[in-house]
Every structure is written in C-alpha cells, then in structure tokens.
Amino acid sequence: xxxxxxxxxxxxxxxxxxxxxxxxxxxxxxxxxxxxxxxxxxxxxxxxxxxxxxxxxxxxxxxxxxxxxxxxxxxxxxxxxxxxxxxxxxxxxxxxxxxxxxxxxxxxxxxxxxxxxxxxxxxxxxxxxxxxxxxxxxxxxxxxxxxxxxxxxxxxxxxxxxxxxxxxxxxxxxxxxxxxxxxxxxxxxxxxxxxxxxxxxxxxxxxxxxxxxxxxxxxxxxxxxxxxxxxxxxxxxxxxxxxxxxxxxxxxxxxxxxxxxxxxxxxxxxxxxxxxxxxxxxxxxxxxxxxxxxxxxxxxxxxxxxxxxxxxxxxxxxxx
Numbered sequence: 001x002x003x004x005x006x007x008x009x010x011x012x013x014x015x016x017x018x019x020x021x022x023x024x025x026x027x028x029x030x031x032x033x034x035x036x037x038x039x040x041x042x043x044x045x046x047x048x049x050x051x052x053x054x055x056x057x058x059x060x061x062x063x064x065x066x067x068x069x070x071x072x073x074x075x076x077x078x079x080x081x082x083x084x085x086x087x088x089x090x091x092x093x094x095x096x097x098x099x100x101x102x103x104x105x106x107x108x109x110x111x112x113x114x115x116x117x118x119x120x121x122x123x124x125x126x127x128x129x130x131x132x133x134x135x136x137x138x139x140x141x142x143x144x145x146x147x148x149x150x151x152x153x154x155x156x157x158x159x160x161x162x163x164x165x166x167x168x169x170x171x172x173x174x175x176x177x178x179x180x181x182x183x184x185x186x187x188x189x190x191x192x193x194x195x196x197x198x199x200x201x202x203x204x205x206x207x208x209x210x211x212x213x214x215x216x217x218x219x220x221x222x223x224x225x226x227x228x229x230x231x232x233x234x235x236x237x238x239x240x241x242x243x244x245x246x247x248x249x250x251x252x253x254x255x256x257x258x259x260x261x262x263x264x265x266x267x268x269x270x271x272x273x274x275x276x277x278x279x280x281x282x283x284x285x286x287x288x289x290x291x292x293x294x295x296x297x298x299x300x301x302x303x304x305x306x307x308x309x310x311x312x313x314x315x316x317x318x319x320x
Contacts, residue, residue, distance in 0.1 A: 001088050003029045005302055006100035007072075008079050008091070009107030011037025012288045013278025015063040016295030017104050017302075022070025024303045029098060030067065030074045031091065036060035037108050038235065038279075039288060040130050048288055057132060059288075079107070082245055088273065102302045105242065105254060105262070105276040106295060109235040114146065118202030119231075126208025126228045131155035138228045140164045144211055146199055147232035148172055153181035155232050160188040167224055169194040169213060194224075202229055237280055246274055253282045260298035275302050 005021050007014045010032025021028040034040070039056040046053050068074065077093035084090075088101040111129035113119060119127055128134040131145075135158050143163045145156045148170035159166040168185065173195050175182050185191055194213060200221070201212040210225050239252045247255045247263035254276040255263055262274045277294035279286045304310070 001099045001101050003027045003098065003100040004306055005102050005104065006031065006091050006098055007104045007106060009278065010035040011039060011108045011278060011291060012063065013291040013295035014106035015067045016292040017106055017277060017299040018067035018072035019070045020296050020299035021302065022067065022072045026303060028072040030072050031077055031079055031093060033078050035064050035074065040133050081241055102273040102306055104298045104302060105280060106278045108279040110238045111231065111235050112233045114199055114231055116199055116201055122202055122204055122208045126204060127202060128228060128230050131158050131230050135159055135162050138163050141227040142225060143228040143230060144169055144224065144226045145230045145232060148175045149234065150177040150181060152232035153177040153185060155230050156185055156191055160191050164190065166191045167194050167226065169197055169199060171198050171216065172196065246271060249282050254280055256281045259301045260294060261301065273305060
C-alpha cells in the first residue's frame with residue numbers, strides 16, 4: 001500500500017483529520033481540488049473558537065500549515081473513483097491512482113456548475129467559484145457574477161470595489177438574497193443587472209474573453225466582453241462516485257456512526273476502513289468547528305482501526 005490513510009477533501013474536516021493522523025504517525029495523503037473548501041469564501045469568521053474575527057482563507061492557511069507540519073502529504077487532484085482492493089482501497093484521480101489501508105471521506109459540498117460550453121475549459125483561467133480567493137486578480141477588469149443569492153450579491157459588491165465593471169446575471173427578475181444587499185448593489189454605478197437571463201456559453205482563447213447571455217423572456221442572445229466569470233449559484237453534495245461504496249441517505253449524504261464509521265450501501269453493516277466527516281455526512285450541524293471535530297474523530301477512529309484497537313477509549317494527547 002502507498003499510504004496508511006488517504007483523506008479525500010481539503011476543508012476543515014479533511015485538514016483536521018490530516019493533522020491528527022500525522023500526529024499518530026500514519027503515512028497520510030490528502031487529496032483535494034482546492035485546499036480550504038467553502039471556508040475560503042468567508043470574508044470574516046467570528047464564531048470559530050480562539051478568533052474574534054478571521055478571514056476564511058487565513059484560517060484555512062493555518063490548518064494547511066499544521067497538517068503539513070504534522071507530516072501529511074497534500075496533492076491537488078480530483079477523485080474519480082474509489083474501489084476496494086485486497087488489504088485496502090484504491091483511489092483513482094484525474095492524474096493517477098493511489099492505494100491506502102483506510103479512507104476518510106471529507107470532501108464536503110461542491111460548488112454547482114453552470115454546465116455550459118467553455119466552463120470546464122476555462123476553469124481557473126477566468127472561471128472561478130470563489131470570489132474571496134480570486135477577485136483580487138481582476139483589478140480594473142470586467143467581470144460577470146452569476147447567481148441570485150447572498151453569495152452572488154456579496155461577490156458583486158466585492159467586485160464593485162475591485163473590478164472596473166461588474167455584470168450581475170440572474171435567471172429571475174428578483175433576487176433571493178438579503179434586501180439590504182440588493183439595495184447596496186443598486187447604488188453601485190459600475191454594477192449592471194442582467195435579469196431574467198442565463199449564461200449559455202463561455203468563450204475565450206487562453207483565458208476568458210466573453211460570455212453569451214440569453215434573455216429568457218425574448219430568447220435573444222447577446223455577447224458580453226468579460227475577463228472573468230464568478231459562478232455563485234450554490235453548492236451540492238456530489239456523492240455519485242461513492243454510491244456503491246458507502247450508504248447514503250435521502251439527501252445523498254454519507255450515513256455515519258457516532259465514531260464516523262460508514263456502512264455498506266443498503267445495509268446496516270459497518271464498512272471496515274472507510275470513515276467520513278464534515279458536511280458530506282449526515283451530521284446535522286454544518287459548521288467549521290463541528291467539521292473540524294468530526295475530522296478529529298474520524299482520524300482517531302481510523303488509527304484505532306489500523307492498529308486493531310477496539311473498545312479502548314482514547315485518553316487524549318495533552319500533557320499534565
């Protein structure tokens with residue numbers, strides 16, 4: 001086996017699991033599309049213990065540094081398939097295949113895609129799903145923000161302070177976000193509302209150059225020259241690639257025990273060696289602190305599993 005433990009997901013749950021696994025001397029690999037997860041989108045966090053206020057990206061940067069210091073290896077790849085093999089599991093990504101004796105599923109929720117031509121081609125080359133992360137790259141440029149909720153409104157407000165021009169594109173006539181945000185948007189001279197409209201194509205060469213927008217009332221198409229597209233249409237739990245691996249509930253969330261153990265699909269039998277933590281699970285409270293706590297539990301349970309420890313309480317790492 002390449003690793004003792006493979007963690008899938010780089011948000012609070014995955015990074016915390018990596019910290020605890022590393023401290024237990026497990027050879028650990030963390031696979032993620034982007035380190036930080038959805039927390040990167042938070043401009044300011046005020047309810048994480050120990051911080052009166054901290055930017056999401058800064059908090060996740062600390063998590064990442066601690067995980068690496070603990071000995072975890074991190075690769076930026078997308079997991080496509082997980083299958084059981086003799087002695088453990090094989091994890092296939094868009095780049096290669098890794099093997100591990102145990103797995104922790106902690107990939108959280110994934111930003112929804114527009115599913116239009118050009119989106120995948122220009123991902124990271126003008127197409128972004130995190131305004132907090134990427135907006136500074138578009139200083140004095142023209143951008144489009146797609147969406148109608150608070151995330152889209154906040155992205156447009158942020159963009160109005162950075163970009164030269166912001167198109168805010170929404171498929172309805174009214175926004176779903178806070179009215180206070182809407183009122184602020186309407187006062188921004190460099191924000192143009194493009195309502196009852198959808199993006200049908202993203203065009204460019206090496207990077208994004210324009211988008212095609214369709215008016216849903218007239219079906220007319222128009223092309224807008226933009227340097228970047230921020231997709232802010234919510235998120236979803238993408239668990240199709242593990243539906244034959246572990247049990248899911250009606251919301252496509254992974255069903256877990258109190259110790260972050262998973263079950264075989266359509267059974268109440270625990271699947272050995274596969275654990276889960278964070279927003280991708282059936283845990284009801286989707287908060288950074290609870291995700292981190294579940295990541296800790298999953299790592300310690302994985303350690304117990306790998307060392308054949310059953311029914312022995314863990315006494316903690318602190319020193320008296």
